[in-house]
Amino acid sequence: MATTTDTMTVRSVCPFDCPDTCSLNVKMNDGVIASIDGNPDHPVTQGAICNKVRHLNERVYHPDRLMYPMRRVGPKGTMEFERMSWEEAYEEIATRLNKAIADKGAETILPYSFYGNMGILNAEGMDRRFFHRLGASQLDRTICNAAGSEGYRYTMGASMGIDPEDTVHSKYVLIWGCNLVSTNMHQVMYLNEARKRGAKIVHIDVHRNRTSVWADEFIPIIPGTDTALALGMMHVLIREKLTDEEFIGKYTKGFEQLIAQAESYTPERVAEITGIPADVIVRLACEYGNASSSFIRIGNGLQHHDNGGMTIRSIVCLPALTGQWEKLGGGAIKGNSHYSAVNSYKLERPDLMPNRNVRSINMNRLGEALLAAEPSVDFLFVYNSNPAVVAPDQNQVRQGMLREDLFTVVHDLFLTDTCLYADIVLPATSHFENLDLFASYWHLYLQLHEPIIEPMGECKSNFTLFKELGLRMGFEPEAFDLTEEQMIRQALDRNTPYLNGLTYEELAQNGWAKMKLEKSTMLPERIPTPSGKIELYSEAMLRAGLPPLPEYVPIQEPEDFPFLIVTGPNHSYINSTFGNQDRLKRLEKQPTADMNAEDAAARGLQHGDRVRLWNDRGECRMTIKVANNVLPGVLVCQGLWWEHGNEGVQAVNSLTSQRLSDMGGGATFFSTRVDVEKI
Ligand SMILES: Nc1nc2c(c(=O)[nH]1)N[C@H]1C(S)=C(S)[C@@H](COP(=O)(O)OP(=O)(O)OC[C@H]3O[C@@H](n4cnc5c(=O)[nH]c(N)nc54)[C@H](O)[C@@H]3O)O[C@H]1N2
Ligand SMILES: Nc1nc2c(c(=O)[nH]1)N[C@H]1C(S)=C(S)[C@@H](COP(=O)(O)OP(=O)(O)OC[C@H]3O[C@@H](n4cnc5c(=O)[nH]c(N)nc54)[C@H](O)[C@@H]3O)O[C@H]1N2
Ligand code: SF4
Ligand SMILES: [Mo]
Numbered sequence: 001m002a003t004t005t006d007t008m009t010v011r012s013v014c015p016f017d018c019p020d021t022c023s024l025n026v027k028m029n030d031g032v033i034a035s036i037d038g039n040p041d042h043p044v045t046q047g048a049i050c051n052k053v054r055h056l057n058e059r060v061y062h063p064d065r066l067m068y069p070m071r072r073v074g075p076k077g078t079m080e081f082e083r084m085s086w087e088e089a090y091e092e093i094a095t096r097l098n099k100a101i102a103d104k105g106a107e108t109i110l111p112y113s114f115y116g117n118m119g120i121l122n123a124e125g126m127d128r129r130f131f132h133r134l135g136a137s138q139l140d141r142t143i144c145n146a147a148g149s150e151g152y153r154y155t156m157g158a159s160m161g162i163d164p165e166d167t168v169h170s171k172y173v174l175i176w177g178c179n180l181v182s183t184n185m186h187q188v189m190y191l192n193e194a195r196k197r198g199a200k201i202v203h204i205d206v207h208r209n210r211t212s213v214w215a216d217e218f219i220p221i222i223p224g225t226d227t228a229l230a231l232g233m234m235h236v237l238i239r240e241k242l243t244d245e246e247f248i249g250k251y252t253k254g255f256e257q258l259i260a261q262a263e264s265y266t267p268e269r270v271a272e273i274t275g276i277p278a279d280v281i282v283r284l285a286c287e288y289g290n291a292s293s294s295f296i297r298i299g300n301g302l303q304h305h306d307n308g309g310m311t312i313r314s315i316v317c318l319p320a321l322t323g324q325w326e327k328l329g330g331g332a333i334k335g336n337s338h339y340s341a342v343n344s345y346k347l348e349r350p351d352l353m354p355n356r357n358v359r360s361i362n363m364n365r366l367g368e369a370l371l372a373a374e375p376s377v378d379f380l381f382v383y384n385s386n387p388a389v390v391a392p393d394q395n396q397v398r399q400g401m402l403r404e405d406l407f408t409v410v411h412d413l414f415l416t417d418t419c420l421y422a423d424i425v426l427p428a429t430s431h432f433e434n435l436d437l438f439a440s441y442w443h444l445y446l447q448l449h450e451p452i453i454e455p456m457g458e459c460k461s462n463f464t465l466f467k468e469l470g471l472r473m474g475f476e477p478e479a480f481d482l483t484e485e486q487m488i489r490q491a492l493d494r495n496t497p498y499l500n501g502l503t504y505e506e507l508a509q510n511g512w513a514k515m516k517l518e519k520s521t522m523l524p525e526r527i528p529t530p531s532g533k534i535e536l537y538s539e540a541m542l543r544a545g546l547p548p549l550p551e552y553v554p555i556q557e558p559e560d561f562p563f564l565i566v567t568g569p570n571h572s573y574i575n576s577t578f579g580n581q582d583r584l585k586r587l588e589k590q591p592t593a594d595m596n597a598e599d600a601a602a603r604g605l606q607h608g609d610r611v612r613l614w615n616d617r618g619e620c621r622m623t624i625k626v627a628n629n630v631l632p633g634v635l636v637c638q639g640l641w642w643e644h645g646n647e648g649v650q651a652v653n654s655l656t657s658q659r660l661s662d663m664g665g666g667a668t669f670f671s672t673r674v675d676v677e678k679i
Contacts, residue, residue, distance in 0.1 A: 006030060011039065011511050013449045014053050015431035016574045017115040017144075019335075019442030020186045022049050023512060026432075026452055033057040033432065033453065042512065043165065044186055044443045051587075052578055059430070059581060060456075065413055066427035067457025076402050077420050079644070086458060089424055090472050096407050097134065097473070100379045106135035107359055108378040112366065114143060116384035116412075116577060119436030119449065120342060121487055122462040123384055126480070128348035130466040133475050135353060137377070138360040140665055143390065145300060145335060147308035147666025152298075152334050154538045154546075154663075155313045155320075157528030161333035162295070162325075163517065164443050168193040169329030172291030173201045176315060177226065178299020181210035182571040184442065187297060188214065194329070200291075202284065204229070205301065206566055207594065207636040208629040219284065220631050222275040223564045224305040224555035224671055230314040231550055232270030233285040234262040237321055242289030244323030251524045252320050254537020254549070261549040273552065275631055289322055293330035301568065304670040306556040309663025313541075314550035320534040325524040333442065338528075339515045340439035340446055343494035347487070349479055364667045365658045367393045370400025382410045383428070383462055388417035389576040389640050392656040392667060395618045411465060414580055417644045417651070429459040435484040436463075437491060437507070444498075444515045448488070448507035463487075497521040546662065556659060561615050561673035563635045565593070567652045568670070570639035579642040591622045591649055593637040595676075600626040603676065610679045615672070618654030621679065635674070 012024040023042035027035045036056050040047035069089040074080025084092075100108045111131045115123050131138075140146075149159055167173075167190045180188050191201055195216075203215035204226070212218035221229060237243050238259055248255050267278035274281075288294050296319060302311045316332055324330030350356075361369045361377070366387055369377050380401070391397045401408060401421035410422040419425050433455045438447045455461075460468070463484060470480035489504050498515040506513050519525055529535050542548040557564075569575055572584040579585070593613065595605065605611065607626040612619055613635070622637060630636050641649045659668045 007034070010452045012432060012452055013438045013447045014049065015117045015119055015438065016053070016577065017118055018574060019184045019440060020044070021118065021438055021440035021443065021447065022053070023447060024049065024053070028452065031453065033060060042445075043514075044445065046186070046189065048185065048189065050185055052572060052574065052584060055583055058583060059578070060432055062414070062581070064415065064580065065456065066415065066425060067459065068427060069458065070425045072423045076404070079415060079420055081425060084424075086460070089426060090469060093409060093424065093469065094473050096379060100407075101135070104375050104378065106354070107137045108375050109134060109136035110361060110369065110377045110380050111136055111139050112363065112380060112382045112385060112387055113139070114141060114363070114385040116386070117431050117462070119431055119434060119438055120347065120491055121436045121484055122431070122434060124344070125347055125487055125491070126463045126466040126470070127383065129352060129479055130470050130475075132348065132350055133352040133470065133479070135355055135358060138358055140360045140362045142665045143363050143667050145303055145666070146664035147661035148298070148300070148303035148312035148334055150664035151309035151311070151313035152316055154541050155316050155529070155535055156523070158338040159335040159441075160338040160523060161336055162331040162523070164190060164333060166329050167191060167295050168197065170194045170293055170295035171199050171329065172288060172294040173199055174288065174294070174296045175201065175203045175211060175215060176296055176298055177205060177301030178297050179205070179209055179211050179301070179568070180297065181214050183299070183569070184297075187442070200287070206630065206634055210571065219276055219280060222273070222631060223566055223634060224307060225274040225552070226302055227307060227311045227314045227550060228265065228270050228273040228552040229276065229281065230311070230318060231262055231265035231552060232267055232274070232281045233288065233318060234258065234321060234550070235265045235270075236267065236282050236285035237289045237318075238262055240286060240289065242286065243321045247323030247326060247524075248321065251325070251527065251534055253531050253533040253535050257549055258317070258536040261551070265552070288318065293327040294319070294322065294324055295329055296332040298332055298334040301566070301670065303661070304667055306659065306661055306668050306671045307553045308661045308666050308668070310547070310551065310553060317536050317550055320536065331523065335441045336444060337439070337441040339444055339498045339517075341496065342437070342439070342491040342499070346490040346493060352479060362660065362665045364392055364660060364665065366391045367396025367400050368658055370403065370406065371396060378406060380406060380408045382408065382418055383412070386412070386416045386418050386576045388420065389579070389642060389651050390653065392653050392669060393617055393658045394651045394654040396658065411462065413459075415644070416576070417642050420644060426465065427457060427459040429455045429461045433459065434461045434463065435488075437488045444517065445512045446502065446507060446515070447512040448504070553662065555671040557657070557671050557673045559673065561675045563599075563633060563674050563676060565613065565635040565637065565655065565672050565674050566670045567656060567672065568636065568638050573639060576640040576642060579640065580645060588639055591637060591639060591641050591652065592625045593622045593635045594625045594627060594629045595635055596630050596632045597626050597628055598632045600624065605676070605678055611676050612679050613655060613674045613676050615655055615674045617657060620650045620652055620654050621648065635676070
């Protein structure tokens, strides 16, 4: 615990699910957090942070923060709770867990969590040990980037791209399905520098948003058709001899098959599919192929489609065809978590599982799991996530959570929509109150976070909760009776080239440390695919029943409803986090949907009209924004709004489907169709 005098600045880390994982400078006033800023000494943060986190003290000291455990006293769905002690809460939870195991087996218990807090101990540490030891159903954590990660892995071998600090040297940049200005602001800072040095920045998206306005060129595309665009670019690169034969020969596999495959993706055919004019496709490919170094930032917008895995797999063939991985500032970043991967075996202890063949439930199918799984899910333990807002097919999710015979525990800082369905609510600390280790999935620094304030009220961290519950249930002290520091040391105990020699002491002293990067352990010298080459043709994909070459497969949503709707995150929240904070809510105003002026005219709709959006899964009311920010036939809304506390707001995930993507069991939030009418 950092000691505090009257006023002083202490170091912290931003804990949210955001690639930037900023280093924070926190001004303390008599032990109270007075203000938060970016740390100017951190090489990536460079003193800048987003508006959301600048006001994080308002979240930490928010009057609505949960301060003690509570039990449900009213019907599910009514938020009627009374205070209970931790002693009573532990007693009841342990009794219920033991009963669930005795009645129908430990598989009836389901943890549900994601990265509300990215701290390694609190997101994938003691919790994992606890549920492993219980023998609970495994949760397949697929809601974010599972599809693309698998597509990328098939092609490149692991979640590894270039060092974002090198992108200042890029000369041509494609921001592809990524809303950088809102979701990765330090990438914007690097690219602003690149632009000063002559780079051109192109944004390919379904929505003209903050990032399009900042970019030099915006190319609107029909949702879910990006694989066709990537293939069209390959077609042109091959035809115009803009490929790097030497690189291809040395580092890739399957180029001959890819040539044959790209043959039919003529600019004219791709124009039909994508809505991008053929001459723009040709120009884009030529600019990309002629640049001395070109960089692609691959975003999450692409992966939330039925064909998300294939899309990422196809796009990441482009830097290989043009030999970009050898050039400073050339290549791509989808994610970089491979470099900072700690010892997950020691951290999560899968060896504690009584049965390694326990079932796994895909988190994108929570509704179906709660309503129809066999054996049934009878105990749901939610932490670090707000599934009543973020999970697809809300009507199913909420119906499942309303089951009288389901016992639900929710651990959070606030009474989220998910707490509406909780039998017991437990108060969580904010990360400011915890010791933890943070890795970014984009930049290449590990950071140690020491607590800067004491736990508030009766709040407990995820680490402490699962440690104490485990010990109470008689689990091995060897695995559960540890301090945070001991567990971080276990996590760091891994012999990879990137973590090599990195110690707890170094992190404690400096606050952060950069992964060890050497030419021999980076792309393209090290490509961890089965063949050791970038797999333009993938036998592993063929074996998995997937097309072995890039191939455009349209999205699967039946065309019963006329509009494609993309329901992305917004600028001022992080997923549903911050959705209960007045300052940020005021900035976002209200849920809206962007519609093309041509569509609006055809339907007699005007800017500002209230509309009902619906499909066969549910409905949602919003205000329509008429502009030419989207192509005809496309709607875009942003923000995962809470229903609770927002009169008239419905969770946008009422419209989305539990269908899984082509790879990784990923979510298909953006492959959704709806109809619209004026209210
Ligand atoms: N401010 C803010 N920052 C965040 C978050 C947040 O909620 N708010 N969330 C965090 C999390 S968990 C994540 S995963 C990342 C996500 O951040 P990003 O990687 O930026 O992903 P999204 O914002 O989901 O989608 C990016 C863009 O893809 C576009 N898009 C959708 N479908 C398609 C398509 O078919 N083709 C193309 N070319 N574009 C498409 C969308 O219009 C959107 O502008 O951001 C993180 N950072
Ligand atoms: N329609 C649509 N749906 C989406 C998306 C989309 O773009 N469109 N994006 C998807 C993506 S990419 C993601 S990553 C998911 C994110 O979905 P979630 O992971 O559920 O993210 P949040 O909504 O931020 O909810 C995190 C919760 O964790 C709580 N929390 C924070 N810190 C702690 C802690 O230390 N302990 C405990 N116990 N709780 C804590 C927060 O208060 C918050 O309520 O949403 C997905 N859902
Ligand atoms: S949300 Fe992202 S940009 Fe904002 S402070 Fe946190 S890590 Fe930095
Ligand atoms: Mo995400």
